[in-house]
Amino acid sequence: MIEPGVEIAGGVRAIDTAGHISVEIVSGNEMALVLGDALMHPIISFAHPEWNPTADHHDPNRAMVLRKSLLARLAFDRTLAIGFHLPFPGLGRVEAHGLAYRYISAT
Numbered sequence: 001m002i003e004p005g006v007e008i009a010g011g012v013r014a015i016d017t018a019g020h021i022s023v024e025i026v027s028g029n030e031m032a033l034v035l036g037d038a039l040m041h042p043i044i045s046f047a048h049p050e051w052n053p054t055a056d057h058h059d060p061n062r063a064m065v066l067r068k069s070l071l072a073r074l075a076f077d078r079t080l081a082i083g084f085h086l087p088f089p090g091l092g093r094v095e096a097h098g099l100a101y102r103y104i105s106a107t
Contacts, residue, residue, distance in 0.1 A: 002014045002021060004016030004021065008023070011025060011026040011027055012024070012025050012026075013026075015033070016066070017035075017036065017037075017038035017063075017066050017067070017070060018038075018056065018058065018059055018062045018063035018065075018066045018067075019055075019056065019057075019058030019059060019063060020036045020037045020038050020055070020063075021036055022034060022035050022036045022038050022070070023036070030080075031077065031079045031080065032079065032080040032081075032082055033070075033074065033079050033080070033081055033082065034082045034083070035070075035081060035082065035083040035084075035085070035086075036083075036084075037055050037085070038066070038067060038070055039067065039070070039071075039081075039083060039085065039086075040053045040055055040085050041053070041085060042085065042086050042087055042103045043102075043103070045067070045085075046071065046094065046097075046100060046101040046102050046103050047097070047100045047101070047102065048100065049064065049067045049068045049071055049100065049101065050064055050068070052064055071094055071101045072096075072101075074093070074094035074101075075093075075094045075095055075096045075101055078093060079093075079094075080092075080093065080106070081093060081094055081103070086103060086105070087105055088107075089106070089107060091105070091106040091107075092104050092105040092106045093106070
């Protein structure tokens with residue numbers, strides 16, 4: 001088991017995303033975040049981070065707070081987002097859009 005916050009290898013760290021684990025990868029000035037199941041839908045998770053998918057059954061309120069914080073961080077830092085639930089090729093950025101966010105594919 002991997003504990004959140006632990007550096008798995010040089011520049012690779014587990015991030016707690018409320019019942020899920022995401023992985024931060026840092027190399028020099030570049031950063032990427034492998035989202036795991038923290039963001040489950042390329043439109044809904046970004047436009048309505050306050051909505052809880054069934055995958056948040058562990059602690060829905062904490063998941064919502066962490067999801068909002070994660071999206072704010074991704075948008076502010078311009079961190080590359082990598083996600084299985086994102087459209088192919090699963091790479092992109094997050095930008096603020098009104099009171100919510102939107103996913104911008106790298107392609």
